[in-house]
Amino acid sequence: MAPPVAPQPLSVVVLGGGTVGAQVVRMLTEGADDLAARVGARLVVTGVGVRDAGRERPGIPAGLLTDDLPALLDTDPDIVVELMGGIEPARELVLRALKGGASVVTANKALIATEGAALHAAAAEAGVDLSYEAAVAGAIPLLRPLRESLAGDRIRRVLGIVNGTTNYILTQMDATGASFDAALADAQALGYAEADPTADVDGHDAAAKAAILASLAFHTRVTLDDVAVQGIRTVSAEDVAAAREMGFDIKLLAVAELIEEPAGAGVSVRVHPTLVPRTHPLAGVRDAFNAVFVEAEAAGQVMFYGRGAGGRPTASAVLGDVVASARNRVTGSSEPGESSYAELPVLPIGSATTAYFVHLRVLDQPGVLAAVAGVFAEHGASIRSMTQKGEGEAAELLILTHPGREADLAATVEQLRRLGPVDAILGVMRVIGDGR
């Protein structure tokens, strides 16, 4: 066979000149020969769009910088890497790039979680790629395996530790017995949490990633607004200690699962603190690490583990997408689009099946256990274990249920709140089983 004619170099435009952008430019430049061999064409960075082109950016040649982003897109680049974050102007620029025939790689989880469907449609229309491996779980190769390697299988459930900040805080609370506030302050001092930690600790960052994971796992459009979210602010040192005693770690999980109901299948997507058995592979995921645990019909349990954030890990994921898009341009193909959307309905959280952990302070008087157990029975919620701790004013009940319908368990807790002998509900958390 005659050797193929060496194709023209491919031009890459980067939007955003922060840490990740600079790292991407550096990896494209320093690894140019290697990448050319893997892609079959050279990749050349032709411009880096930033807000203030006059400011020096370490690692980015000054000649590449420009603040005229639309003009940069008008140079007809092959690949546009969007690393600006936020919805606008990222959305507008990505749309413009796709319509202009460029393949787009982005690390922007908020953008994909809210505008993913529209952007996918634009990419399919133009016959180009839209990829965003770096938007979920940073460096962990995850979206491509979900979409490709498990393409012949049927995914039942995805459980993810997808926010490093909250996992660091929960790991610290478990290791040191610290309160949430103390662990947060520690995380902020070490740079693991922002000065304004809302997006992380209230679960919004994880929710965007849950929406993306659910969309890919179930071939269904799930947006940020579809995700039921509970953060970790209410997790107390007492919750952590009680969980530990029962053999559990508390993790903030992004959960996306297929629910088969008599009326048809649907998808439940949620983020909440969760009791994870110590023997579950997710329990071993400590500090700022991320992991995503997938249950598929034929493959069984599969887990992906790694660093969820940081300039270099994120840049690695971006580069993987750039290489795949570049190869597709060389071969004249594109990633599979969204023609296969199954469009399952997103169900309310009440439809999910889960087990509960309920931590009560109770009056230490005869008949309390019976009264509490009666409330569970009334809602068809089955108790797996019930342990009394302390006496007198410090009497507490730790209750673990068997899996049941979320709506029934929530109703049980509501009624417990109004039950005379229950002094206070100290904690309510969902529980997953031993997945090994």
Add this chain to the structure above:
Amino acid sequence: MAPPVAPQPLSVVVLGGGTVGAQVVRMLTEGADDLAARVGARLVVTGVGVRDAGRERPGIPAGLLTDDLPALLDTDPDIVVELMGGIEPARELVLRALKGGASVVTANKALIATEGAALHAAAAEAGVDLSYEAAVAGAIPLLRPLRESLAGDRIRRVLGIVNGTTNYILTQMDATGASFDAALADAQALGYAEADPTADVDGHDAAAKAAILASLAFHTRVTLDDVAVQGIRTVSAEDVAAAREMGFDIKLLAVAELIEEPAGAGVSVRVHPTLVPRTHPLAGVRDAFNAVFVEAEAAGQVMFYGRGAGGRPTASAVLGDVVASARNRVTGSSEPGESSYAELPVLPIGSATTAYFVHLRVLDQPGVLAAVAGVFAEHGASIRSMTQKGEGEAAELLILTHPGREADLAATVEQLRRLGPVDAILGVMRVIGDGR
């Protein structure tokens, strides 16, 4: 844009009618509509080649069975799935399929580990795909992420628990204190080990997978013969207990690493029992599960976890490859070939850098510690900790070294063998650091 014309169905031929073959046929048939949506064309199984076409195969329609495998390949199939195992006639049939223009999916680790280069060349020549996700770590999506998601990164090291039988045996030895023989007998009774366990416990199965992992990670041709192999037969209950006391689990690891030497870079590929710190993510991989831990320059540490064997998990991985190959046929492209082989030399095991654990029975007399320490010093091997256990005839020394050149550590052990006060070398094992 006009909707694309629906392409012709793609024909799939399966060679091998065992558990995995039957499962693949079932998944292709039962999931036909879903798969058609994902691929963009229907996949139709046109034949299943077996040795004895007269025998009934549960799950495979009798009309599909044939024992004339070459004739089956002459039907000009789009995709050939090879699940026969062994080198011949698998090699000949796969080569014939590739030359005939079919894309080939195989789960045959021995074939790829010995004939991978020739088969890749034939695939590249014909412009078709050769894929084998199921050949390493069963259902775990691993090879595709290594090849694609980390394509823009530089892999430094791959550590894999890639044999479920040995991991089950070692987990049992750790949990129950059993000897190797007792744990093996238990594994055989439960069906986790074959009646002839040689391929598993002597490390040959893991070695084939190590060769494949190294080839992909380092873009270099590594064959089974290049892999230094040590199995787990020599791992004693005492080794396991001693490791446990020091905070380690013993795992059979497949190791593939890049070694930078003054003379240039090379690759070291080996399989051996290894002390893994309890805090390392690989330590949590128990029973028959598999995991592969990858260290890349930018991505940092990434781990893939799941079931390494079994009919359904293996079939899931095969299906993922079938879908990818089918999509490529629809779009007229093919997977990236081996044009990018870096062809690094495979170095002898002596070039590797590793830490050692040495377990000695010694004469309980003055000066023994000094004599033993002197032998390490003589070879430039640095001791991290040295603990004496027991007294008199039962006196033992547990020695952990700092990482050093494998050749120096091996020479140290050789000299210890001849040292007067050393009564016996009870165990020598390599040690990895805390990778988190």
